[in-house]
Amino acid sequence: MTEAVSRPTLEAVAARAGVSRATVSRVVNGGDGVREPLAERVRRAVAELGYVPNQAARSLVTRRHDAVAVVIAEPETRVFADPFFALQLRGISKELTAHDNQLVLLLTEGRDDHARVARYLAGGHVDGALVFSLHLDDPLPGLIHDAGVPTVFGGRPDWGGDTRAPGPERPGRAGGNPGVVYVDCDNRGGARTAVRHLVDLGRRRVAHITGALDQTSAVDRLDGYRDVMADLPGGSDPRLVVESDFTPGGGEGAMRTLLDRCPDVDAVFAANDLTALGALRVLRASGRRVPEDVAVIGFDDMLPVAMEADPPLTTVRQDIEEMGRLMARLLLRGLSGGRDRAGATADTPPDGGVILPTTLVRRASA
Amino acid sequence: MTEAVSRPTLEAVAARAGVSRATVSRVVNGGDGVREPLAERVRRAVAELGYVPNQAARSLVTRRHDAVAVVIAEPETRVFADPFFALQLRGISKELTAHDNQLVLLLTEGRDDHARVARYLAGGHVDGALVFSLHLDDPLPGLIHDAGVPTVFGGRPDWGGDTRAPGPERPGRAGGNPGVVYVDCDNRGGARTAVRHLVDLGRRRVAHITGALDQTSAVDRLDGYRDVMADLPGGSDPRLVVESDFTPGGGEGAMRTLLDRCPDVDAVFAANDLTALGALRVLRASGRRVPEDVAVIGFDDMLPVAMEADPPLTTVRQDIEEMGRLMARLLLRGLSGGRDRAGATADTPPDGGVILPTTLVRRASA
DNA sequence: ATGAAAGCGCTAACAG
């Protein structure tokens, strides 16, 4: 464990280059308005001394940090059961890095942590926040809003606008906050595509195993399922929908219930790939063949899961990494809004959500 | 997207409480040496104004940041195939949070990013670093060492000390850096336990599918396998070892090779659970029963993988989250070494590595 | 185009 050593300051570079601190500062920050011979001398001095600006000192005066907080609530550790979160992070990281921003990760374990996160955000340590609000009743979004930090949400928050996709209106809570920005995939549309595919395959008893319904993604996927089933004769049989929780274990239980209630089920749209995995297992154990007897479609296209499933899973793909990247881009754009880049005001982040498209990936299960 | 507002300063609090800035500062930082009536007045002023210290200003003078960088190299995106990394992060986050430290995440995509990371670390933005050096030839450890930032490694770096567990010496590179601190699990010992278990089961043709051998964990597990096989008659048959890469696909290929070379194989120790998964699949496809015909053991005890495998996987468990927590604890302890806490010098971080124990978890596959 | 000087908000001696 090495001790950190004292590093050269602007002053040192200035001395070495025989100029003033102000000049060095100018060169370091883009070098506008410094004539070439001088600028070059400064650059050499910087290189020779291995000068790196002190971010704390800089922040103190500029009031910018070039850092963004990523807040992830993980009450049930479900986040870690699938690589979702890692992919998202990766997308975010790439985008932030490209814009020389740092990523400060805030993982919350439960209610106690909310205050800590809110305090941190309110403390002005970061320029903005990227927040994954997983649960409908999560107080975090509110706290964050109060903290007054520019924020982009991952996944539609419950109090935000509704899914863009058309379809029967859902109740929706208290007016819908107008200022909220979020990125989500087209859960509802993706679900519709999946179910329609099943119907086009000639299936008539199409069931749905939902995700945890305290998350908007699960609700939206259920809505999508209902959108297309509503038009089918006997499609709104409530026994065809069984609630689950996005886990393989939950999928198993749900599939058993389903088989019990409707032994004639000939297709299942599972809320995600993990759920589909559990369903697959139960189906196999029950002696049914997939897809011959029962067709199965998942959601997410979590590669290691979907590809390795037996049979390989037909599923609705969403570009998770791109979602992360987009969130970061939106935030950064908002932060520099009308300030740094000329004309950036023209394309400020949209109020409301940005919905990324989904695509059906056909494999063997449907 | 809300705009951040200007926040109250120490000065404002001091004015409101009718004291000097120094007094407020004292109260805010633990309140030693401020008499109660005053301290209370200050606390109230802080609360009323919603004062939060400006970290940049503080860092500027203290030269501490209460922030730690976590560097994760993910060249092949393998990191995201399993939840390993997420668990580790969680452990780290918990420990850092408990000590009011922030987590700055640095994900590297390849060689180009190394310079960026090195610069950041050298830039003195953080008090220390937690580094996961995945590959043997990774230049990152060297760069980081040069940056002069206190560092704890996750997983034994190749140029560090050897595994603590006794056993045949490995060559090891250039003298072994003495100052390096790392946390790892007992890969070698765990492997030995697994293989011994297989042998105790009466298996005589015990094979090993290795991990990616450019990672010390894979090498150490292979060494552990060899440790016990060396004593067995015919145990050092080289055909029983086939190199793979920690992935399910790799496991499949390796298992096929194995079956081809040694159709009489009656046990397989896979370098990790994912590999075991692939092996299981090929074994099943070949008509062999597990564990009756071939016993299989994995490594990691990645719950969603090991439990959901068919049959559920017997595996070597390592406490990943605890590894993360321990890394953070070690780093933090080193940072405050002899400074903050009185007597902390007594238990400074150990030079060399800390090896966490592993345990064999018996399920159905062996 | 370059330099001089004034802080940003805070902590840490040092006085009293």
Add this chain to the structure above:
DNA sequence: CTGTTAGCGCTTTCAT
């Protein structure tokens, strides 16, 4: 115990 004072390293007017 409390207040005064002097910077931490940098950016940014404002002169020149």
